[in-house]
Amino acid sequence: MKSLTPPLLLLLLLPLTSSFNPLPPPRLPLTLSVKQNAFERDLRFKGAVNFRPVEETGYFRDETLSCDPKVRASQLVEAAVSVAKKRDPDQSLFIQTVTEVATSLGPLFAETDEYFFAFKHMLEPEQLYQFRVPWVDDSGRTRVQRGFRVQFSSALGPYKGGLRYHPSVGVDTIKFLGFEQIFKNALTTLNLGGGKGGSDFDPKGKSEAEIMRFCQSFMTALEPYIGPNRDVPAGDIGVGGREIGYLFGQYKRLNQGRFEGVLTGKSADWGGSYVRPEATGWGLVFFSEEAMKDLKGEKLKNKRCALSGSGNVAQFAAQQLLKLGAVPVTFSDSSGTIYEPDGFTVEKLDLLMEVKAVRGARLTDYAAKSPTSSYHAGARPWSVVDELDLAFPCATQNELEEQDAINLIKAGCIGVFEGANMPTTPGAVEILEAGGCVFGPAKAANAGGVAVSGLEMAQNAQMTQWTGDDVEKKLNAIMKDIYHQCADCAETYHDRTQIKEGANIAAFLKVAAALREQGAV
Secondary structure, three states, X not given: OOOOOOOHXXXXXXXOOOOOOOOOOOOOOOOEEEEOOEEEEOXXXXXXXXXOOOHHHOOOOHHHOOOOHHHHHHHHHHHXXXXXXXXXXXXXXXXXXXXXXXXXXXXXXXXXXXXXXXHHHHOOOOEXXXXXXEEEOOOOOEEEEEEEEEEEEOOOOOEEXXXXXXXXXXXXXXXXXXXXXXXXXXXXXXXXXXXXXXXXXXXXXXXXXXXXXXXXXXXXXXXXXXXXXXXXXXXXXXXXXXXXHHHXXXXXXXXXXXXXXXXXXXXXXXXXXXXXXXXXXXXXXXXXXXXXXXXXXXXXXXXEEEEOOOOHHHHHHHHHHHHOOOEEEEEEEOOEEEEXXXXXXXXXXXXXXXXXXXXXXXXXXXXXXXXXXXXXXXXXXXXXXXXXXXXXXXXXXXXXXXXXXXXXXXXXXXXXXXXXXXXXXXXXXXXXXXXXXXXXXXXXXXXXXXXHHHHHHHHHHHOOOXXXXXXXXXXXXXXXXXXXXXXXXXXXXXXXXXXXXXXXXXXXXXXHHHHHHHOOO
């Protein structure tokens, strides 16, 4: 079902007596002064935005705002989060990511309420679609799944974000991922908006024919809402190259064979980009390499690294770590963790990739073939390793909790870089940062995948294909640029070591400027 909700900013202004001027006034930042606990605007901006009491949406009245910048920032952060809580009280993941971003933006909110309003505007997706996906299993029974696509923001370009097939997928998951995608895409330096989609379909245990039939039905429902200059989905959990192929084939079928860059993550043999499968994992390591060099003066060589997950991101992160001389020691899946005390070699990684990627088996199969390994059923890597330097959570959201963070600090960890989306809980982040860990947030550290997706879109538009070496060089440069955007912004508003805050601010400033210049849309 298409959401008919108007943009949040218009909703907030409807009951007010002052008119809204849709023409963009001069660019941010604006100069405001504080007098008698109230914002006193420069006359040039009167009528542009009303900062008036709208209590039902969680705003503070002017007269209750403190003159102290830190207190005022805290008040406005609380007000921003209260809007999400009031509108979507049952969407815990979405509220969590809104809280995390808003907290970082406190200094901007205190600087000028224009940033506060821009953030409120961003909380409401431009479109949210939910649709039925019927498919027939191998026994001839008709099954029905739910499909979703959120088109969160097109301020910077066409909507861009992956498709996830997993039983946990619902509106909350899709909104959380889509909101994060706005900021991640803004950091890539490419013209990409934010979106996300997927289904509660579980591909595990399904035959090849069942997966093909589901993908074809899913694309039939999704096709009216996407296009190469409108919305370009990609893969995510449960959606790899095989699924992208089936989706793309059905898209062509529905469009009389039109061959265009409507999906990324395609095979390099028919419109895809080299390095796309490796991009998120390789980019994660490129980002961590630059961060450790800048903040700790250290190289990755000989660093013991714990990775969670055992899919594409974890596998290719380990591959790149080995190239740089690091020592990956763990992988995990939903059943437990595999631990190689002396580290994975290239040969052992090849075996693990064959077990997971080719045969789709569990890590217990790897343990049976590697006498040097130990398997820990039901355990996460963070509780298994007692000596390590770096951690790369690459499995799923909220997998690294407070006690895990304490374990990492005790084990000597000096850096945590997120390969999955929001895998570290807020409490765990606080413990890690207090313990002196360099923390690389997902929206920056794992942006390599969407960055190469953007490069794939560029290649499709030109009807050309770059070499793998060219794409790898571009990816490396983009990830280093992302790191320095984050660190520089963190240094300006917080501290250079607070990369998470810097990432949120750098991305937000870019999106807020675009929103301001494009008017009330």
